[in-house]
Amino acid sequence: MVRDPFADEDIPDLQDVLDALDDPDCRAIVRALDEPMTADEISNRADVPLSTTYRKLDLLTEASLLEEGTEIRPDGQHASQYSVAFEEVVIGLADSREFEVEVTRQPRTADERLADLWSEVRKET
Template sequence: MVRDSASFEDAPSLQTVLDALNDADCRAILRETAEPMTATELIDTCDIPKSTLYRKLELLSDALLVREQDTINPGGGRTTKYERDFDDVMISMDEDNDFSVTVERPPRNADERLADLWSKMGDEL
C-alpha cells in the first residue's frame, strides 16, 4: 500500500529519493502521473508488470514522490489512483559538505486535505 504523503511531516531521506529517481520504471511512472491514474492505467501506459508496478509505487511512496487517492464508487467499492506529489526536487550541499534533499509540494485545498484524511481513515477501518 502506498503511503499518503500528506500525513508525513518528515522529509524523505536523500538516499530514498535518489533510489527512486535512479530507477527507470519509477521515472516512467512519475512522467505519467501528472494527472491521477489507476494501477491498471499505469501498467498499460508504462508497460510494467503488475507486481513490479506495486514495488515501484512503494519506492516512490517511501520517497514521498507519489500519493494515493481513493474514490468511493456509488455502486460500492473504491478506486485508487496515484498522482505525482511534488513540484520540484532539489538536492543541495551545505557548508559542512553534506548533501540534503528538499521536496517542494503543491498546495492542497481544503477538499484535497479532507479527501486525504478520509482515505487514511478508510485504511484504518
Template sequence: MSQSPSAVSAVKFAETTSNDVTTVDSAENVQHVLDALDDADCRAILEATSEDALSANEVSDTCDLPLSTTYRKLELLTDAGLLAERTRLCTTGKHSSEYVRTVEDVVVSLGASGEMGLEVTQRARSPGDR
C-alpha cells in the same frame, strides 16, 4: 543504489517547511528519494501521474510495465514520499487505489562537508485532495 522495498521506510517531508518547500536532511531519507529518482521506470511513473491520478493497471498500461514491476515501483515511490496513494470510489462498491504525484520539484544540494540535502517543493493540492 537499490534497496529491497521492504527495507524502505516512508519518507516524511516534515523536517523543515517554508512556503511549500521542505528540506530533507536525514541521510536515510535523502537516499530513499535518490534511489527512486535513479530508476527510469519510477521517473516514467512520476511523469504519468503528474496530471491525473492513475490506478496500478493504468500506470502499467501507460508506462508499458509488467503489473508486478508497477506495484514494486509504486511502493518505492510512495515510501519515498513522491507519490500519494488514494482511494478511488466506484459506484459498484469495489474501490481501488490510485496514485498521484505529490511533488513539483526536487533539488539536490551538496554541502561543504559533503553532506547531501534535498529541497522538495510540494504540489498545490486541490480542495478535493485535502
C-alpha cells in the same frame, strides 16, 4: 505505504529519493501520471508489467514522490489511485557538508485538506 496527509513538511530520505529517481521504470511511471490513476492504468500507460508497477509504486510512495489515494467506485470495489506529489526535487550540500534533499510540492487546496482530515477521523471511529 500511504503518506501522512498532515505531514505537509515531511522530508523524504535522500537515499529513497535517489533510488526512485535512478530507476527507469519509476521515471516512466512519473512521466505517465498526468492525472490520478490506478496501478493497472499506470501499468498500461507506462508500459511496465503490473507486478513491477506495484513494486515501483511502493518505492515512489516511500520516497514521498507519489501520493496514494482511493478511487471510490459505485460497486464498492474501491481502488488505490496514485498521483505525483512533487513539482521539483533539489539535492544540495548543507553547511555540515552532508547532502540534503528538498521536495517542492503543490499547495494543497482547502478541499483536499478537509478530505484528508475527514479520512483520518473515519479511520479513528
